[in-house]
Amino acid sequence: MHTPTDASERDEVLVCSGCGTTPQADAQAAARLTWSRGTDAGRTTWTCERCSRENLRSIESKLDSVWW
């Protein structure tokens, strides 16, 4: 599939889907490695490290309530 938006997607600013934070310009590249990347309805979403950790915890507690 031809994706002419590739370049602009690479330049897009990361925004956390959880808290809406944005890494500083000089941290964007690092954030792409450390943030969790996901897809939601075909769109790429990013979750910052802190929210990823909190999501994990809420997922675990949800599992707990399901299992116990």
Ligand SMILES: [Zn+2]
């Ligand atoms: Zn966040």
